[in-house]
Amino acid sequence: MNLPKYKTDERTGIKYELIGDYYFIEGDGEEPEDNRPIGRWGRMHEDYLKKNKRHVFDSMLMSGKLHSYLADIDEQARDMFDNLVEQIKESEGITEELKEQDQWEWVQRMENIQQSVREIVCSELIYV
Numbered sequence: 001m002n003l004p005k006y007k008t009d010e011r012t013g014i015k016y017e018l019i020g021d022y023y024f025i026e027g028d029g030e031e032p033e034d035n036r037p038i039g040r041w042g043r044m045h046e047d048y049l050k051k052n053k054r055h056v057f058d059s060m061l062m063s064g065k066l067h068s069y070l071a072d073i074d075e076q077a078r079d080m081f082d083n084l085v086e087q088i089k090e091s092e093g094i095t096e097e098l099k100e101q102d103q104w105e106w107v108q109r110m111e112n113i114q115q116s117v118r119e120i121v122c123s124e125l126i127y128v
Contacts, residue, residue: 024062034068041077042070045126077121084117 007016007023016023038046046066049057060066092109099106 034071036068036071037074038067038070039074039078041081041121041126042074044122045073045077046070048127073125077125080125081117081121084120085113088113088117 003018005018006026007018008014009016015026017026046057049060057066060069089110092113094106094109094113098109
């Protein structure tokens with residue numbers, strides 16, 4: 001069966017394009033305006049959506065909103081990570097003086113804080 005490459009729904013006026021075996025809403029041919037990087041956190045959330053919320057992933061992908069959404073998630077996660085690290089650093093008294101006096105102690109404490117904050121960001125923003 002030979003299907004036409006383009007097809008218009010007469011009732012709605014929506015144009016469709018045949019890609020493989022399926023008709024998809026025809027794109028406007030423009031590049032997406034949002035060219036922000038997705039980053040580490042955005043890619044983690046994308047993987048989570050693909051594996052656990054496929055319907056949400058597919059819907060956003062088809063509507064063209066996925067890239068902007070993932071870029072927003074990445075920015076929010078980076079901000080959350082940076083703010084929490086700074087807050088915990090202050091509350092635990094980790095200063096530049098400690099860094100000068102005992103570098104190994106400073107590195108260990110900072111690694112512990114960063115690992116804890118990564119878990120918080122993932123549980124509250126990435127894997128939801």
